Amino acid sequence: MRYEAPNSLDQAVALLAHEPGEARALAGGTDLLVQMRTDLIDPVLVVDIKGIAELRQITEEAGGFRVGAAVTGAELKEHPKLKSVWPGIVEAANLIGSTQIQGRATMGGNLCNGSPAADSVPALIAAGAKASIAGPKGRREVPVEDVMIGPRKLSLAKGEIVASFLLRPRPAHTGDAYLRFIPRTEMDIAVVGCGVCLTLDGRGKCTAARVSLGAVADRPLLVAPAAHALIGTPLDEAALQKLAAAASAACRPIDDKRGTKDYRIKVAGVLARRAALIALERARKV
């Protein structure tokens, strides 16, 4: 296995594009090394992207943020502003694994690992984040919900990597939240994950919303009907029930060692409601 550590994005893209065999980008390595160790993958080339400036920075851009794809969860939490503007995203990234994992794991890796249960992805989708992708043919932006198309399957061409995430300027009276259900209190892969982002008008009525569910389908979902259940409402009990029902209805889960179909469907509704209430409280404060 070869190891390369380029310090420009162009070099990284070229290495990944030109390797005929299996090539992987290495950021935190918290998924990659586990898969190598258990013989799930056997790359001939590993490209360490942590030396590339754009991927490791958080910059304010166009009123929003550009978050490097290889910024760690711990670094996201330590940024002076990000947590107060997008608490849902920062909390989601810091639910992944343990303190040790958060010291290395990145949102780029979390997304590109291609697990439907990834924790930071529903939060990014709910916030309307876009993935800024660099490849042999140049740059393009893609809504995060369009990057994963199935388990371990991405819509990226050979040689493309996610370089950064673009977070839009947060409108006034907007809050985001991410909750997940796990059987313990830490360390587990999400049985269900739910990200909610909503915007209120001056009188407490929801004018915009995005609801995303993880671990209940073959990829993280953007659930439009769930959002519509909230829009135009003050998030009263009736709206929350409709939200929960829409969330449950959107699930296409499986039975596996982490949860049953029925359980995921039920809990998706429970989490959607709880996450919406946290997002609501946050929206009221800004």
Next chain:
Amino acid sequence: MQEKVKDTPSSEFQYVGHRPDRPDGVDKVTGRAKFGADFAMSGQLVGKVLRSPYAHARIRAIDTGAAERLPGVKAVITAADFKDQPSEFIPAGEMMINYRDVVRNVMAREKALYEGHPIAAVAATNAVIAKQALKLIKVDYEVLPHVIDVVEAMQPGAPILHEDMYTAGVDPAPKTPSNIAKRLEFVLGDVAAGFKLADVVVEREFTTKPVHQGYIEPHACVASVSEDGQADVWVTTQGHWIVRAHCARLLGWDVNKIRVISSEIGGGFGGKTVVYLEPLALALAKKARRPVKMVMTREEVFRASGPTSGAHVRVKIGARKDGRIVAAEAELKYQAGAFAGSPVQPGAMCAYAPYDLEHVRVVGYDVVTNRPKVAAYRAPGGPISEFAVESVIDEIADKLGIDPIEMRLRNAAKQGTKAAYGPKFGPIGMVETLEAAKAHAHWRTPLEKHQGRGVASGFWFNIGGETSVSLSLNEDGTLSLTAGTPDIGGLRASLCMMAAEELKVPLDKIRVQIGDTGQLGYNFLTGGSRATFSSGMATVQAAREVMKEACKRAAKLWELPEDAVEYKDGAVRPAGPNAGKHNPMSLKEIAGIAGKTGGPIAGYARINAAGAAPSLATHICDVEVDPDTGKVSVVRYTAIQDAGRAIHPSYVEGQYQGGVAQGIGWALNEEYIYDDDGKLQNPGFLDYRVPVASDLPMIDTVIVEVPNPRHPYGVRGVGETPIVPPMAAVANAVANATGVRFTELPMSPPKVLKALDAARAKGAAKI
């Protein structure tokens, strides 16, 4: 919370009962202590095992040629490198094993009986080559149907694991083979007559899943065999004399040819009382003529070491309306894994042991299944049967409107009670732990919304066994104590304290180490909660020998009869009428005259420690249940247990807390999950969910002391009892919170929510 660690106020001793720093503590907090994988020998090779990918398969042929020819490979072994063993049962911890099965478990012979079963092993110059070599070994398997579940395995028509297994303990003896290795039965009185006297009868069936001891340190060893057949093995183990015995037997060598050195051990809980890698490493080392190091991966630990049984248990208890139990029945079906030997016997013995009952009948079945051979796990068999019994007792108390502690008090076993499995109890602390629970603030604290409280008791009998200890008086008056039971968490401290208490010398004058098999007489393993009890008893005896010998030497010097000299307050003194005639002599001064009065002074205790006494416990557990997700959180826990005498209270408390944590994991989240091919789906700590620090509250402990009259300091083993009550304590708390009784473990959130929803549909749920 911030209180300083306190001494036990009631300790009448100078050292025993207090909380000194443990002597091996510094090495463990600096990383200096060496565990199984921390050792290396020069020129060592890396050993790796090829394991069966099938749960059940006949092995038609193994072709190791290509592997042997791979450059860097120095040895390859299969079952052909081990002689077959005749059938012979021997004790291993608190269970019996059979060498014919052991030789097949360490290396498959006719059949692969579980996914992960070793088929071959290689030794190579590095791990990469070893792994490549495994891939080159060609095995011709005939895949057979498999069976995992214990009830399924007992059905006629189930795939048969051993063609020569005919159920023992059944009369007339069966003519067709089955997967039921043994049927056993304990009877006291006449349960049919007893049930007729009952005002209420509850009968329930329970299911538990296989769980693993979960020690953080994987199995590891380094083995070396010289050209003249002398072997050394460095290994993480609970019993290095057992490792020596098993290896000698399997390899056909004299026992004295193998010296086994126990490293520090990173957890065992019963799982390191048997051999897996060691015979393989020795065979490879002999063939390769170089040392071989073998370390299991975490996956291998889960797939191929020894979890405990999953089980099916039926319990039927009848009681009068005053709460007196008049009849008790249990039927235990335990899976043994691939070879006979589940802990169904101790499970049967313990099921009703905390209670004074006239009519009891327990039937047990030991059943083989296509899973790894079970090994002991902390009170083997007890947590399962006692979970069922304590749950049913709780249900009866609830039906009768009697407080659950009061119900247990009305039935508690005491001194003189005859247990269903045979012996009459000496003094035991069942009543004392129940009274302490009743009086504890925890029992009176009001519960909050969605919370429930449960109580459960537990019993384990504890063992003694063969023990050798040597205590030498050094030339400067200090002492060196060598024991042979590996220290899994505080033993060296306790032995040092008992020796210091006897000799009345400061703790740092006694250095304790665990010796290897060449340095001491036989020592049975650390298990059965026996180490503090047995090595402690031997230490006391050795200390008394030293004191006696010291007196003898002084008597010689002073020209007094031996019985005119005594050891008192840390020195040898003339006694009685001769008091004051000579200045007392310290051990240092005695050591100074040792040579000229006969030679070095030491105590060598070689005993079969008898008089081990049971330890009883009562636990109180508060849970909070999330009504919308079914998640159960333990919010408060109190473990009350009789230690006889707590030599070092901090380490006794530690045993209570550790057992509780394992029991909570067993109750809520831990289980082996198999797919339809009989393959383990969760061989790692991600999906085999042991409790993490944020899952648990502080675990309060109360040490009750009903001294064991047969030990010089009153010690009872304490290590195993703590894991017995938690499953029922948690289940009873969940029942109290929700109105729903759980009879299936683990009580994972999907199961809890499903049961809650079903109960809500019937109007039977409390939340």
Next chain:
Amino acid sequence: MAKHHVTATVNGDAVEFLCDTQETLLDCLRDQLGLTGTKEGCSTGDCGACSVTVNGRLVCSCLMLAVEAGGTSIGTIEGIARGNELHPLQRKFIEHAALQCGICTPGFLVAAKSLLEKEPNPSETQVRFWLAGNLCRCTGYDKIVRAVLDAAAEMRGA
């Protein structure tokens, strides 16, 4: 495939070693540098026994390639004591009997030290959640948490 030559600092000392691409930092700390205090419990980042700090950041060394450690400053259990003087955490662990078998102890000490550097006055809950990535099977965590809180108090001069 030629080995990588890695230079780094471990516990303040300059070190260098050769490694294959797929070897982890844990492998090299233990096998190349002889620092066996850091333990392998699972090699999948689920147990924390391999915890070290890299440039001050708490990580699992089983999830880092050794070659990634080039130019970094690594802290292991062997570097926590100052000569003969144990760190307050080490002393408190012994005093509170926060270890039984001791296999998880190096990981816990490295992780706890990292916590107290970030948060000198953590609550019990903060301690438990920070240490959730460190598994202990012997103690039930009670005495570990008490030891960490007590060490924190001492270090604050409370």
